[in-house]
Amino acid sequence: MGTELSKIASVGLIPKESPAQVKKGGKTLQVGLPREISNQEKRVVLTPEAVGLLSNNGIEVLVESKAGEQAKFSDQEYADAGAKISYSRKEVFGVDVVLKVNAPNFEEIADMNAGACLISALQLEKQSPAFIQALNDKKITAVAFEYLEDKVGGMPVVRAMSEIAGSTVMLIAAEYLSSANEGKGLILGGITGVPPTQVVIIGAGTVAEYAARTALGLGASIKVFDNHIYKLRRIKQLLGQQISTSTIDNFSLSQALAEADVVIGALRAEKGINKLVVTEEMVANMIRGSILIDVSIDQGGCFETSKMTSHEHPVYRVHDVIHYCVPNIASRVARTASYSLSNIFTPIVLQMNDLGGAEEMIFTYKWFLRGVYTYRGSLTNAFLAKKFGLSHKELQLLLAARY
Numbered sequence: 001m002g003t004e005l006s007k008i009a010s011v012g013l014i015p016k017e018s019p020a021q022v023k024k025g026g027k028t029l030q031v032g033l034p035r036e037i038s039n040q041e042k043r044v045v046l047t048p049e050a051v052g053l054l055s056n057n058g059i060e061v062l063v064e065s066k067a068g069e070q071a072k073f074s075d076q077e078y079a080d081a082g083a084k085i086s087y088s089r090k091e092v093f094g095v096d097v098v099l100k101v102n103a104p105n106f107e108e109i110a111d112m113n114a115g116a117c118l119i120s121a122l123q124l125e126k127q128s129p130a131f132i133q134a135l136n137d138k139k140i141t142a143v144a145f146e147y148l149e150d151k152v153g154g155m156p157v158v159r160a161m162s163e164i165a166g167s168t169v170m171l172i173a174a175e176y177l178s179s180a181n182e183g184k185g186l187i188l189g190g191i192t193g194v195p196p197t198q199v200v201i202i203g204a205g206t207v208a209e210y211a212a213r214t215a216l217g218l219g220a221s222i223k224v225f226d227n228h229i230y231k232l233r234r235i236k237q238l239l240g241q242q243i244s245t246s247t248i249d250n251f252s253l254s255q256a257l258a259e260a261d262v263v264i265g266a267l268r269a270e271k272g273i274n275k276l277v278v279t280e281e282m283v284a285n286m287i288r289g290s291i292l293i294d295v296s297i298d299q300g301g302c303f304e305t306s307k308m309t310s311h312e313h314p315v316y317r318v319h320d321v322i323h324y325c326v327p328n329i330a331s332r333v334a335r336t337a338s339y340s341l342s343n344i345f346t347p348i349v350l351q352m353n354d355l356g357g358a359e360e361m362i363f364t365y366k367w368f369l370r371g372v373y374t375y376r377g378s379l380t381n382a383f384l385a386k387k388f389g390l391s392h393k394e395l396q397l398l399l400a401a402r403y
Helices: 002-010 048-056 075-080 089-093 106-111 129-137 156-177 206-218 229-239 250-259 280-284 295-299 329-355 358-364 382-388 395-401
Strands: 030-033 060-064 084-086 097-099 117-120 141-144 198-202 221-225 244-246 262-265 291-294 315-318 321-324 372-375
Touching: 030 089, 048 060, 048 075, 048 329, 060 075, 060 089, 075 084, 089 106, 097 329, 106 129, 129 372, 129 382, 141 358, 156 206, 156 262, 156 291, 156 295, 156 321, 156 329, 198 206, 198 250, 206 221, 206 229, 206 262, 221 250, 229 244, 244 250, 250 280, 262 295, 291 295, 329 358
Parallel strands: 030 060, 030 097, 060 084, 097 117, 117 141, 198 221, 198 262, 221 244, 262 291, 291 321
Antiparallel strands: 141 372, 315 321
């Protein structure tokens, strides 16, 4: 014990008195929290507070050193919460359940134990059949953020990140409308005697809802476009205001874009098919110096002129219209986003521990099952199978076979 404490002290991590672990029988569940290697990703799935709760319930959490650094969580905070701070990526990946934001690369998959559980974003646009094969070779049970449902049929991670993205896009728009960023020199909103900023939002889902709330709060004038009438009706009810709404047609949309100061693209792909609704000709007719933000760029984008950018180089101009096409907008507010992710996954890990592992979670909860896309060496998602030209097996049949 003394030797172990001296090793921890030598690297400056002296934890507070650790809570006694309560083992519920069987093997202790191990959870790994690796550091994201992409400089675009600053989020982490579990906060130190969440790690403390998991540790109190007998779960062993291995946190790679500096895993929470970009979200302003220190190794010391994790150590104080009861985590084991590891300086070996291989050790962090060699656990029962790996929790990370970005999908793993091939080297990270190779470091995982055969039959382990991976919970991460799938990031479909970046993947290939080789990625699925690598998971299957290791018989990894992989659960995708994008497909995970909750008990009432909602998509908790998609919803949470959409709320953050929707609120953040208006702050981004305000930055690039300002003279400091060579924008139009407008304040986002309105003041006495000056016409309000014109904002067009394409899509009427969660991103649109939160973007509209922020824009209305600042005093902007907004128009929302979507081809689903029920979504337009719902957003008006949620906002509690009589906003301008319209279905998407070339004439109405072109007219609105020609007068807009800010355009938010927030259409989600349906059945994996991206909707490109704004042509380059429409962009060419927009006001010079206006700002276009494509939130759906991670699914291919909804503007013909969109191309993926990064946090280091977030904008470019086409026809003197500023384009912001960063895929992981929520990473701009990494600490807020990390708390949001942690709120979702902490109870899931606790349930997994109570049941005895990921496989029991799949068998017990249909809402968790829907997030699974590989299981014990088989692809189990029909859409991915069609996209990549691979065979798949129905997960329900595989689960039935275990008995």
